[in-house]
Amino acid sequence: MEFADEDVMLGQESEEENSELSDSELQEAFAKGLLKPGMNVVANKPRTPVNSVEGLKQCLADFRKSLPWVERLDLTNPPAEDVFSKVDGKVENLANGDVNADDDFQREMFFYRQAQASVLEALPLLNKMGIATKRPDDYFAEMAKSDQHMQKIRKKLLTKQMIMEKSEKARKLREQRKFGKKVQIEVIQKRQKEKKAMMNAVKKYQKGMTDKLDFLDGDQKTGKESAQGSKKAMNKKGPSSKRKYKDQKFGFGGKKSGKKWNTKESYNDVSSFRAKVAHGKEGKGGKKGKGGKNKRPGKSVRRKMKSRS
Structure with missing residues (x-):
């Protein structure tokens, strides 16, 4: 372990010796103000764009030579004719330079008509090569996601x-x-x-x-x-003996409510009024009690008698 530590120390000293400036020299330069921010950072130089048209054409030609058109399906064509403008009497066939890039509607219509022209040109070529362009009725596509x-x-x-x-x-x-x-x-x-x-x-x-x-x-x-039901039953069987007895004793009914109501004549009639009976001066049956008077005085009288004595 000691030999390994010595080797590491020797390697660090050799690196410091091989470096262009030591720590002491860097400190002195910083104290004098010679070092400034950004001096020791390696700046990447901006790359100049290269528009090599010939090289791009050469690469395109190599692709065309190596792959057939069926594998590439590349087409370069102008946009299709605007049928609606012809119907309206306007002749308008925009080229690449006539399209205003800031007009969204005009730009999108140009893309749409160019794609339409590509389809009109590619379909006959594919039909000549015997390549089907329509999906069959019994076509089942594989699901992108699992079951x-x-x-x-x-x-x-x-x-x-x-x-x-x-x-x-x-x-x-x-x-x-x-x-x-x-x-x-x-x-x-x-x-x-x-x-x-x-x-x-x-x-x-x-x-x-x-x-x-x-x-x-x-x-x-x-x-x-x-009542109708009971009358029908009575007509069939006749009234019972109990009913006959009650009818004979009490009659056939009549007005029962209001019999005890006072009238002017009954209110003024006082012939049946008896003061002794009304004020309780007679006992039961109209006779006085034993001796005619109560032998024992009342409670209040007894108290008075006690207080006097």
């Missing part, structure tokens, strides 16, 4: 479609719930309104403000139907 990759894409598309369908179903359910809730609220409001109207009609009838029972049409209908 596994396409399966992943298909799964992603299916998941997206399912998510969209679920969101659509959820949206429809929300709309149906909103509509159902709206209908339910309307039904509840209608029932409350009918109930309120019926209660008002019942109150008016109870107060005697009206004698109509139109609010009981539904009940009357059901009552009529049941």
Whole structure:
């Protein structure tokens, strides 16, 4: 290891000796101001462009000699004629120098017509050589991507479609719930309104403000139907013995409500009024209690008697 270190040290010293300037000399030059930025950087000289037209032509000729036209498919031709300009009466056949490079529409049309001319020239040549230019009906192109990759894409598309369908179903359910809730609220409001109207009609009838029972049409209908059914049954079989006994005892009914209401005559009639009975001066059966008086005084009297003593 010691010999190796010595060899390295000797190599560094020999490199410093072989260099043009040592560290001390560089320090002195820097202190004097002789060294400036960029002096020790190797600057690359700019390359002058060379437009060798003859060399390019020579390379092109070599390519043409080595490869047939079917392999190259190169064509050099002017743009095709503008049919629309001829129909309109305008004769316009632009050359390379007549195209304005700043006009995007004119430039793109020039490229389009030049490609059209190339196709019109290349198709007859390919047909002469027996090369098919149309795709057959039973042509199956090889996929650029693998089947596994396409399966992943298909799964992603299916998941997206399912998510969209679920969101659509959820949206429809929300709309149906909103509509159902709206209908339910309307039904509840209608029932409350009918109930309120019926209660008002019942109150008016109870107060005697009206004698109509139109609010009981539904009940009357059901009552009529049941009465008709019972009448038919009675006509067939006749009334039962229980019914006959009640009719004989109580009669056939009649107006029962309002019997206890006061009238002007009943209010003014005081012939049946008995003060002793009304004020509780008589006991049961109109007789006084034992001895005629209570033997024991009341609680308040007893307290007074105690306070006096």
